[in-house]
Amino acid sequence: MPIQKQLPVLDQECCAPLVRQPLGTGEAAELARVLKALADPVRLRLLSLIGAHEGGEACVCELTGVFDLTAPTISHHLKVLREAGLIDAERRGTWVYYWVVPVTLNRLAGLFVPDLAASSSR
Amino acid sequence: MPIQKQLPVLDQECCAPLVRQPLGTGEAAELARVLKALADPVRLRLLSLIGAHEGGEACVCELTGVFDLTAPTISHHLKVLREAGLIDAERRGTWVYYWVVPVTLNRLAGLFVPDLAASSSR
DNA sequence: ATACAGCTTAGATATCTGTCAAATTAGAGT
DNA sequence: ACTCTAATTTGACAGATATCTAAGCTGTAT
Numbered sequence: 001m002p003i004q005k006q007l008p009v010l011d012q013e014c015c016a017p018l019v020r021q022p023l024g025t026g027e028a029a030e031l032a033r034v035l036k037a038l039a040d041p042v043r044l045r046l047l048s049l050i051g052a053h054e055g056g057e058a059c060v061c062e063l064t065g066v067f068d069l070t071a072p073t074i075s076h077h078l079k080v081l082r083e084a085g086l087i088d089a090e091r092r093g094t095w096v097y098y099w100v101v102p103v104t105l106n107r108l109a110g111l112f113v114p115d116l117a118a119s120s121s122r
Numbered sequence: 123m124p125i126q127k128q129l130p131v132l133d134q135e136c137c138a139p140l141v142r143q144p145l146g147t148g149e150a151a152e153l154a155r156v157l158k159a160l161a162d163p164v165r166l167r168l169l170s171l172i173g174a175h176e177g178g179e180a181c182v183c184e185l186t187g188v189f190d191l192t193a194p195t196i197s198h199h200l201k202v203l204r205e206a207g208l209i210d211a212e213r214r215g216t217w218v219y220y221w222v223v224p225v226t227l228n229r230l231a232g233l234f235v236p237d238l239a240a241s242s243s244r
Numbered sequence: 245a246t247a248c249a250g251c252t253t254a255g256a257t258a259t260c261t262g263t264c265a266a267a268t269t270a271g272a273g274t
Numbered sequence: 275a276c277t278c279t280a281a282t283t284t285g286a287c288a289g290a291t292a293t294c295t296a297a298g299c300t301g302t303a304t
Contacts, residue, residue, distance in 0.1 A: 015173075015224075016173075016227055016231065018166075018169065018170050018173065018227070019169065019170060019172070019173020019174055019222050019227065020173070020174055021170070021174050022167065022170050022171050022174045023166055023167050023170040023171075025163070025167070028163040028164075028166040028167045028170070029163045031163075031166055032161055032162055032163040032165075032166055035157055035160055035161035035166075036158075036161040036162075038157055038161070039154055039157035039158040039160070039161040040154055040158075040261095040262085041147070041150040041151045041153075041154040042150075042262090043154075044140075044145055044150040044153055044154055044157075045144065045145050045147070045150045047140065047141065048140050048141060048143070048144050048145040048150070049144050049145075050141070051137075051138075051140065051141020051142070052141055052142055052143050052144045059280090060280075060281060060282095061279095061280065061281085064280095064281095069262095069263075069264090070263075070264060070265080071280085071281065071282085072263080072264070072265080072266095072281090072282075072283080072284095073262070073263055073264070074281095075281060075282055075283085076261095076262075076263080076282090076283095077262085078281095078282095079282085080261095091270080091271090091281090093271065093272075094270085094271055094272065094279070094280060094281095095271095095280070095281085096280075096281060096282090100141050102137075105138055105140070105141065105234065106234075108234055109138065109231075109234035109235055112227065112228075112230055112231035112234060112235065113231055113234065113235045162291095162292085164292090181250090182250075182251060182252095183249095183250065183251085186250095186251095191292095191293075191294095192293075192294060192295085193250080193251065193252085194251090194252075194253080194254095194293085194294075194295085194296095195292070195293055195294075196251095197251065197252055197253085198252090198253095198291095198292075198293080199292090200252095201252085202291095213251090213300080213301085215301065215302075216249070216250060216251095216300085216301055216302065217250070217251085217301095218250075218251065218252090
């Protein structure tokens with residue numbers, strides 16, 4: 001009975017969970033909220049810059065220069081990412097530091113990849 | 123030299139690629155385009171319904187009833203998903219059938235999970 | 245042919261969103 | 275106290291978006 005054993009394995013490893021089981025209304029609303037925060041070129045790059053930055057965090061002053069945008073605009077995008085739970089921030093003296101919240105990113109990952117149960121940090 | 127061997131492994135398996143290396147401007151723009159298509163509760167559910175439907179495809183007539191929206195609105199959302207390359211469609215007689223394009227979904231998956239090189243179908 | 249059902253397109257509208265300039269807050273260092 | 279720098283908030287505005295109604299298109303069946 002090799003077939004019976006093969007199917008369950010495929011069931012776990014194949015295909016994005018998103019397209020394996022219909023998403024509920026509530027789930028969809030919540031996920032859309034987070035995806036919407038991510039679905040912007042500037043915010044994608046901001047998140048990426050913050051996450052990839054040395055120490056896993058970045059000061060706003062290190063982010064503004066990268067873009068051809070004013071400080072208020074960057075601040076706005078950071079706020080959107082923050083309210084979506086994708087990043088968090090803390091003021092330390094003169095500067096404000098931002099870092100990525102792994103849990104929220106992993107929730108999105110769970111849409112595309114099965115079995116990501118307890119992913120590691122960062 | 124166990125450390126030298128361990129680091130490269132972590133480098134491959136840990137953390138979303140998105141937050142490991144800064145995203146380029148072009149990449150970010152392209153990804154944002156696809157994410158924006160996905161970042162809507164109705165479209166998330168549509169994609170999920172289509173993908174999870176028997177045979178991997180669904181007729182529009184099977185989708186409209188699920189939502190409290192008019193047919194033109196559903197049609198609009200399907201068009202957005204289609205133009206993002208997330209789904210494709212074909213008319214067969216009276217009905218139009220939609221199915222998920224795995225390649226595009228996998229490109230998104232690659233943001234969150236490393237090493238997803240050649241993922242399987244659907 | 246005519247009518248009907250499935251689906252899309254076109255046009256209209258209210259809401260949301262990205263951006264900037266100006267004003268505001270918060271801390272550091274004279 | 276004052277000033278300078280870092281960052282956010284506010285207000286305004288142009289452009290995008292989600293939704294609807296009405297109209298159009300494309301097959302099937304009578």
